Every structure is written in C-alpha cells, then in structure tokens.
Amino acid sequence: MRHGESEANVAEIWQGHMESPLSGLGRRQAASAGRALRSFPVAAIYSSPLGRAVETAEIIARETGYAGEIVKLPGLIERHGGILQGHHWPDYAAANPELAERFLSAPDSERWALVGAEDTPSVLRRARGAIEEILRRHDAGEVVVVTTHGGLLKAFLSDTFGREIFENGEPRVPNTSITRILYNASGPKLLELASTGHLERVTTQPTD
DSSP states (O other), X not given: OBOOOBHHHHTTBOOTTSOOOBOHHHHXXXXXXXXXXXXXXXXXXXXXXXXXHHHHHHHXXXXXXXXXXXXXXXXXXXXXXXXXXXXBHHHHHHHXXXXXXXXXXXXXXXXXXXXXXXXXXXXXXXXXXXXXXXXXXXXXXXXXXXXXXXXXXXXXXXXXXXXXXXXXXXXXXXXXXXXXXXXXXXXXXXXXXXXXXXXXXXXXXXXX
C-alpha cells in the first residue's frame, strides 16, 4: 500500500526522497487500513525507509497486533524527483510553463530525464529486487504487508499487470489504498487494485 497522507501531500510539494511526516488525516488513514487488515494473519511488514512509509507501517502494526520487526528495504523508496523535489508543483509549473508542458506531455522514457529524476527502469529494477527478496524470505500462504509510495507503485503495477489497469487515468495510487497480489508458481495475480473502501469513514477532521 501507499503511505498515508503526508504534510507535503497536503501542501502539494513534490517529495521524492525528501522527508515529510504524516498529516493527522494520514495517521487516521493508516489506522483505518490497519483495522481493515486485522482479519489477515500478518506474517511480516516491510517498508520503504522514508519516514512517511515507516510511520504508516508502525500504525498498521499497532492496529493489527503485529509485534515483529518492521523491515526497511531501500528498494521500496520513492522515485527520486530530481529538480522537482521540495517544490510546490503548481508554483513551479507556473514559473516554468514550457518545462512543465514538456514534462507532462513527454512519454515516460523521456519525461524523467527532463528534470534529472530517476528513470523508470531504475525504479523497476530496485522494486523487483525488493519484492524478490521478500518472496525468498517467506513460505507459500504467508501474508506480507508492504508500505511504499505512489510513484513506485504506479510504475511497478503498470509494468507487472499492464498500463490498462489504470483505465480511469488516475495519476496516483491513493494514500493507504490496498492492493492485494497473490504470488504462486504461475506468477503474480492481481486480486485487488488500490482499494479505498476502508477509508469511507475517515474524515478530514479528528473524531476523538
């Protein structure tokens, strides 16, 4: 799953590798996701080393009663955003309209080079490496939770299951949406894509 909403998400700041804590809503989203996972016997939790993903994983561990270690894998980190990192995207696009237009219209193979960001093949290599490491550590039938980032998830899911799975044109995987994948001898099978049903009662205001 993607991490909960961060403070930088709220401010529309391009994060990439920069740190930003979860917002109050983000913590409630993570708690709701954790409650949705209580019916599964969680064998392990893995996370990107960035704080917003780790905090999401910690909340999920608390809500599910998972008492083991949260394993941080560098391969799960978000795409490095190059010169966009730390910038408020609407302001940056307004100040650099020509670059913004080229960036948004360019094919994936060219887009990231325009801003000095990590290219998609590099993201996929390390994401696949992290998933392969996780699979080596676990037996068939074990349930594993992975907290990571929207950019990495979109690239990995599109490459694994085809770009057509995002038919609605959603540019990002929603915060704390749950995607379920079954790995077996015949390869990965997509069981559920970016589900947000557990967030229906999560509001923008605290309820306690």
